[in-house]
Amino acid sequence: MAILSLAFKSLLNRKLTFFITLFSIAISVTLLLGVQTLKTETNNSFLKSISGTDLIVGSRGASSQLLLSTVFHIGNTPNTIEYKTYKKLSEAPAVDWAVPISLGDSHKGYTVMGTDLSFYDHFSYANKQKLRVQSGSIDEDIFAIVIGSEVAKKLNYKIGDRVIVTHGGGEIEGHHHDNIPFYISAILAPSFTAIDQTLIVSLEAMAAMHTDNHDHFGALPGETILPSDHDGHAAHESHEDHDHEEHVAHESHEDHDHDDHAAHEAHDDHDHTAHSAHQDTQDQRVARLLKVKPEKINAVFIGLTSPQAILGMQSYINNFKEEPLSAIIPSIALQELWEFFSLAEVALNIVTVFVVLVGLLGMLSIILMSLNERRREMAILRSVGARPGHIFGLIIGEAGFVCLSGILLGVALLYILLAILQAPLAAHFGFYLDINMLTSYDLGILAIIQLSALVIALIPGWLIYKYSLSDGMSIKF
Structure with a gap:
């Protein structure tokens, strides 16, 4: 908990980079979940077009x-x-x-x-x-x-x-x-x-x-x-x-x-x-x-x-x-017809995966660019008793906190957009967008994103770990 508290205070000292990274991940998550929601609701609407007819x-x-x-x-x-x-x-x-x-x-x-x-x-x-x-x-x-x-x-x-x-x-x-x-x-x-x-x-x-x-x-x-x-x-x-x-x-x-x-x-x-x-x-x-x-x-x-x-x-x-x-048989024919759209479904999935990947890579690039500036900060932490492992955990904790905050903000943005778009979509396009809780599949995707952020943070974490071993109070360029 001490590492997370320290990571949060460190992020507050770099508000601009923190919010840029936060919103890039949030928008990526909103787009990913939005595409999944539209795909699911379109499929449900398609399959519900006729019922009770054998x-x-x-x-x-x-x-x-x-x-x-x-x-x-x-x-x-x-x-x-x-x-x-x-x-x-x-x-x-x-x-x-x-x-x-x-x-x-x-x-x-x-x-x-x-x-x-x-x-x-x-x-x-x-x-x-x-x-x-x-x-x-x-x-x-x-x-x-x-x-x-x-x-x-x-x-x-x-x-x-x-x-x-x-x-x-x-x-x-x-x-x-x-x-x-x-x-x-x-x-x-x-x-x-x-x-x-x-x-x-x-x-x-x-x-x-x-x-x-x-x-x-x-x-x-x-x-x-x-x-x-x-x-x-x-x-x-x-x-x-x-x-x-x-x-x-x-x-x-x-x-x-x-x-x-x-x-x-x-x-x-x-x-x-x-x-x-x-x-x-x-x-x-x-x-x-x-x-x-x-x-x-x-x-x-x-x-x-x-x-x-x-x-x-x-x-x-x-x-x-x-x-x-x-x-x-309508139910079978509807399912077979929906399979014709499987190629477009795969294309949408690929696009959304790349969007999330871009968001995570953006987070990585921002952390890497700030490493050289933060070597003095890490050296001071070492001087007051922080071990290299603590420095490594600090970077991982920052990345995990930013990604988790981005995921939560992305989910909130998704439901706000669904609430705003529900009435216009029904009125102008005859498409009713049902607002449901996140499915286990959606939660699994979010867990993978969080895990991916922690894995990506290993790179800057390892670099700052090495710096903390060699650096003293002076900064080396």
Whole structure:
């Protein structure tokens, strides 16, 4: 303890070099632990993107492509499967539930996914957490659209807003499904998955948007199809003219009410179906009557009655006779896909190791540069009874104290940065950074750094030990 006390007092006499060394080690430790934390949280977030789904079924092809397109909404699934195949798979004895997934459209760069209401009952993420509604409600109306939290935030959408879907990824400028407008019925709470950046529509609406009847779904008996303008209003002009008197009467009634505008908005928020039906285009009215399902879909999420049935059901689907299918186990596919990033992970580890090494070498260089100036100090210590071993221990103690202080400061800086960055990362990038205690692996790394500092300090310690044996009260140059 006397050596440590003496080492601390000696460091206080050299505050500038002490703090330079301290902060270089602290920054190195912060960077090392920060990279490890980001790597771990990214891996956890990646693996938690889907939970509780036993199989994902799609057209035969690469499992990574099926996983990326259906779970992360990255890339396309050019091949489709028959809707009747989904119905047959859902009736298999081992299948507890099956949810159809249809992709291919977008809205202002965000993915539009077609499915049915069972999606909200069965889809889960991060240890079987269900999707939650932040505002509005899930509406059974086929032209109600549910949007993710990021979509609502970035596009400043609210309940009741009108949405026009674009064909494909929007590569063809102006190719919008404006004959089939949607209204927002619900905004989902953040899940920190791809769902946050997704708009969810019904399969019937998806089928209505992709008819081949010159952008029209059809006509009811006795009706004539009118050409629609870009906003999709011309197609229902006759409907609006027919209801003109009713609309005027409705407005006069609202004028009579107190705060008429607020009352009208409240009515819209609580009765989306009536609001949507009043604005229906001709194609929408036909689609409501027919409620046609799409002939083809992109994938099926399947939950089985028992985990023991997974391999058997996967084999049955992979050998399906009616059309070529591929069934992947999400947890295994996610782990295999993460292994593709192993090279980047190794590169990050190498960089962080070199950063810490640079910090330790900086400490060594500062100690070595100060040795010649400290030979008088060591000679005085020898004159008052300090042995060469005490001088050696003093240098080792200083290095150990500086490194330990740098590690503690580095850990403190790490948690401060995590606390500061947690909210912005979640808000702007949809990445939730969980703040946890240091793992045993992290503590092991810190122990290695501390041990390395003591080993590196052996060099200046040995040199000052030799000087202390030969030096007297005078300084030799």
